Amino acid sequence: MKNILIETITNVCDALNKYDVKYLIIGGTAVALHGHYRISTASDGSPLNKYDLDFWYRPGYENSLNLLKALEELGYNVKELKSKSPDPKKTFYSFEFDIYKADFLPSVPGLDDFMTSYNRKERYKIKEVDVYVISFDDLIISKQTKSRSKDIEDIHNLKSKKQSNDNTLSM
Template structure:
């Protein structure tokens, strides 16, 4: 896995603004197993009004370019905000099928992301659930990788 400064900068800003978020997708797979190539980082944010305000401040400080985004859009249940281009794209999501953010956040794992010490990751069990539910080819591959290479705690 390569280190991308933009990812670290955004995670630091989310922490600075005390945003409730979870890293999901390929980087969560790598956190719970061994590194797996991914073309983006997926970050799920809690879509409450209060958290949306914090996330909006963090995103604006990060710099979202010409993307027209209103703070209230971060309270939608199904927003996918894509920043940049693969292989270093950032996807901000406000909903994940089949999971409630508050429940997943309680079960989260906290760990390092390169030079960022405290990053919130989707739990192993919730990651298995989301990958199984999604069922796309890349999710099936990620699920297999995750089970085969799971880190011991």
């Protein structure tokens, strides 16, 4: 992965960890962390001109407040969001910076319970920062549920990479 992307991931995750936000990295960034880097694309398949970070956060009032505190520390203007009473089970947050956009989703298609997936998470240590990523199996389920062409391609590439790694380890 590119250094700017790694720096961005660690900055965001460091703030989330500081405020004890329960989250999982999902989407294309999770695909990259599981071993297959690809350029983020828009729904029409065109390449995005910035990094696209997707997070699944535990829906709940306290975790949502902690998420807003972390986002505020990252420089997001969350005053208006704090003044409202968003429904944490339905609230989707999307923020854009110059080099990246970050989406925070309260649910993931195909996966029913955040804590079940959270308990299966994979933890990576990147530049001394704990980074929590959706498990390989849950990532595959979410990709199968969406079934967009890029999701099908991700599934193929991830399974090929995993099979290649499994074959290498067994020799």
